[in-house]
């Protein structure tokens with residue numbers, strides 16, 4: 283069944299670039315009306331212009347502005363059938379120290395706070411605002427883009443790993459609590475994807491990028507990830523793994539956590555030797 287039979291109006295955060303932009307394009311080509319939201323208003327407007335949608339500048343980490351934005355879409359555009367919380371940030375550990383307070387991109391407190399706001403709380407804000415409206419009309423779909431780092435941990439980025447784990451746990455809570463009210467939830471956990479987040483510019487032909495071993499199973503293009511997400515939505519699948527190998531790693535971790543940590547320590551040693 284084409285996705286637009288169930289989903290007329292979709293909102294995608296972080297839709298100005300990368301995976302979000304690819305999701306916007308795919309949803310639009312499937313016949314959905316798409317609202318593109320991004321902290322970079324120009325990028326949101328450009329993507330919206332290309333697909334005949336609407337583009338807005340919004341900071342998903344600011345609950346007031348984000349809730350106002352969602353409510354104004356509901357009031358002025360229509361009921362949101364699908365909300366994709368895709369915006370995300372990651373900064374890396376400063377000085378290769380998981381708990382460092384020093385240097386890197388901004389200071390450590392700011393990096394952790396930004397990861398919590400954008401990678402986790404934005405999902406909470408969207409759910410808080412939308413679920414009562416969706417429940418009142420017998421259902422809706424929330425897709426939360428987390429990361430394989432939310433199941434397995436990303437070497438070299440403690441804040442990203444911890445907040446993506448929280449994002450997975452929050453999606454689980456949403457699915458458990460609201461499933462019987464007609465709320466469908468999917469959480470997306472890719473490994474490396476060719477976007478500016480891993481240093482690959484939008485529309486680059488290159489697949490050279492990746493860091494900290496996140497590219498071990500290859501770097502996917504954002505368009506392929508968008509296709510996997512739409513397949514997952516069509517099947518109403520909770521866990522969407524664009525890199526299927528992640529399922530095996532999660533099983534190995536669950537079977538023997540200590541052994542998994544030892545394996546990751548070996549992998550980190552190998553990566554630091556390669557970096558010398």
Ligand SMILES: NC(=O)c1ccc[n+]([C@@H]2O[C@H](COP(=O)([O-])OP(=O)(O)OC[C@H]3O[C@@H](n4cnc5c(N)ncnc54)[C@H](O)[C@@H]3O)[C@@H](O)[C@H]2O)c1
Pocket residue numbers: 295296297298299300301302319320321322325340341342343368369370371372400427428429430471472473474475476477478479480
């Ligand atoms: N690229 C990867 O390797 C990879 C792997 C796993 C998961 N992810 C996740 O996929 C999602 C999309 O990332 P991407 O790889 O396309 O990176 P990207 O940097 O290309 O896109 C992220 C988008 O989010 C927007 N954004 C950032 N902060 C925002 C805010 N406060 N409010 C609104 N918009 C904001 C950015 O402007 C950008 O358009 C993220 O949640 C990321 O963590 C990416």
